[in-house]
Amino acid sequence: MTAPTAAPSGAPPAGLAPARLLGRSVLGAVGKVGAVAMFAGRGVAAAATPPWFLGRLLRQLAAIGYFSLPVVGLTAVFTGAALALNIFTGGGRFNAEQVMPQIVALGITRELGPVLAALMLAGRVSAAIAAELGAMRATEQIDAMQTLSTDPFRYLVAPRLLAGVLVLPLLTAVADLLGVAGGWLVATRVLGFNPTVYVRNTVSFLQAWDVGSGLIKAAVFGFIVTVMGCYHGYNAKGGARGVGRATTHAVVSASVLVFAADYLLTSLFAHT
């Protein structure tokens, strides 16, 4: 029979195990935030200073922007249409059906246009970036690029960040137009609104800042979505499984950060 042994004098009491676990998690999270911030800083520095790879930028503008148009456009149309129906039904409870065009326009331009476009990009673009860079990491293409005297931050990361920041506001502008059009379609075809009055009410109600604040949000979201895709792909480890994990983390972290940034920016813009 083994005699019970005393705990080593330096070992913490067993009751502190949850605290230790919590502490380790917090430290890990802080470390991750720091790593992402440093990565983003390097990416911004590479994007802001020459040499620029314009060919790569054009390719990313097409991949991130042009090819995202269908998914962003369809999402906006259906969301605008559903929003119109919901607001009409809800507004009917206190005889406010007639302000539906204004609320749809406000909801789309200030909130849903940029957020939905960003979420679509998180799913489509952030995942694709993470998978592509992760595969390049796994097959030593990023190492090879370094040995060919080419900075991967300038060649791979900077064009994607720039494209994200430039393109998402444009996609959001399209989403704003199509979202309002979706609402107009339902209002005029299903709910009996006059088409001209609907448009007049929308245009006269909307202020430039309603659209502008949404576009500023979109630029920030574009940065978040592309930086999370690049960060997780660039740092992918462990072959195919690592690439899969990087893709999942990129989409999840980009989506959560878009919502968090949305709240912060909305708070900032609340009184304007």
Place this chain on the structure above:
Amino acid sequence: MNGPAINLSPITAPAKLAWKGVRKRFGATSVLADLDLSVAAGRSLVIIGGSGQGKSVTLKVALGLMEPDAGQIALDGQNVSGLSASARRKLFSRFGVLFQGAALFDSVTVWENVAFRLLNADGVGRKAARARAIDALERVRLDAKVADLFPGELSGGMQKRVGLARAVVATPEILFFDEPTTGLDPITAAAINALIVEQVRRLGCTAVSITHDLASARTIGDEIALLHEGRIVWRGAPADLDATSDPRVRQFVDGRPDGPLTAQL
């Protein structure tokens, strides 16, 4: 237990590249333990060893893709460890690397892969870069017709040739080969070995290769060094591989699972 005396052939010529007391750990695992190794200018050194003995880390540390925990990497007698990113990029212009899986860029054509350094780091115009890329492709026995294909359209052996063309196109001072024949059939592997020897001789450059393919090591190496547990435990000419009585070399050459080299299973 004391092992046999280490045969480290005396180096009379000044070292082109040297690992001096290099240590590298990953967590609790020591991968390189005071590695001392050098290769003279114009010589071809092949590092052999079992899986997990530190061959890839030895190469990555020399290339600067990984920083050593301790020790130095000396190039022409100058310490090049811990260089800034821009200084490292300048240094890379003196190197050519053939990676294990060729590491070609999927999104650009074969000639753009070969001319990648010329186009993106050296500022060579596209027309001149393409001409040099096609010249390099022809040197590795690839037809100019493959220039406009994408890497995914090539066989493994052709990809290795393209990788070799990319490594030599800018006339480097040192060529690094990471498992150059892995995954190739014997005939293609022999062809790649012959091309490596031809290109190293043509350029008159120094070469450092890592491999566990003894046929490849015998063909491309002027010297062979056996790496075990992060240290060089034997070094000699290719002919000495068969002559030596060193039990570690004998076990590796004969491919016996039991012996002084512990198999990393």
